[in-house]
Amino acid sequence: MIEAKFIYDEVYKAASDTLRLEVYNDGAAVECSAASSILYNSGRTEKASGSITPTGTPANILEVSIADSAYTEIEENCSIEWTFTADGEVRKFNSFFDVVEWKIHLNVIDSDLEKYHPDILDHLWTGQSTYANQIHLAWRAIKQDIKAKGRRPSLIVVDEDIKKLIELKTFCFIFESFYRKASDDVWLVRADRADQAYKDQFNKTTLRYDESQDGIVDTHPGQNLGMVSLRR
Secondary structure (H helix, E strand, O other), rough: EEEEEEEOOEEOOOOEEEEEEEEOOOOOOEEEEEEEEEEEEEOOOEEEEEOOEOOOOOOOOEEEEOOOOOOOOOEEEEEEEEEEEEOEEEEEEEEEEEEEEEOOOOOOOHHHHHOOOHHHHHHHHOOOOHHHHHHHHHHHHHHHHHHHOOOHHEEEOHHHHHHHHHHHHHHHHHHHHHHHHHHHHHHHHHHHHHHHHHHHHHHHHHOOOOOOOOOOOOOOOEEEEEEEOOOO
8 A cells, every 4th residue: 555654844934945845655665757746725725846856766855945935934734745755656645834933843863762761672573674664653743642632833932842742652663563463462552551641741841932933941831631621
């Protein structure tokens, strides 16, 4: 089954930036051709379009450069439509992204995971040298969870506030990938435990936030993720 991984889900306002899609089949890179893209704003108005030259070996990486004039205001849920040919079929994917003033950075690496399981690097899949993919999946999932609570990840001022969340969520993806058959039930149990640990940590996490987007941490108490924030 073809899987398209959208790597970046934020772009800077009024600045040159890049969006990237990677195409796989059961974890293996799939060569793409005849690729193109259409960029839209949040109101589904077309902003730009053009062809893409896939890169990589094989050529499974699609990158689109965004001009600094394309998105000049902060907005959520802009989108890009990708079209490409892979495995002899024309395929279309839609990915959503936000236009932001600044981005919080992913600051978790493999050594952070070893704090919880010192031997975790002994369990890498064949052909995988790090857990960077699972870490990135966790990062994406956490930002979606934060959005679901009515908050914007791009307004988090301190990366460290969500570092533990990323670490714990990463184990959910690692352990789930190890569960392939009934006899692997130990990994399913570990995945469930990791998910509960993540949920517990999420509900007690407080974010240092910049609602006014002036680059300064808000003076009122931080944003607690255990409570839903309603915003228009």
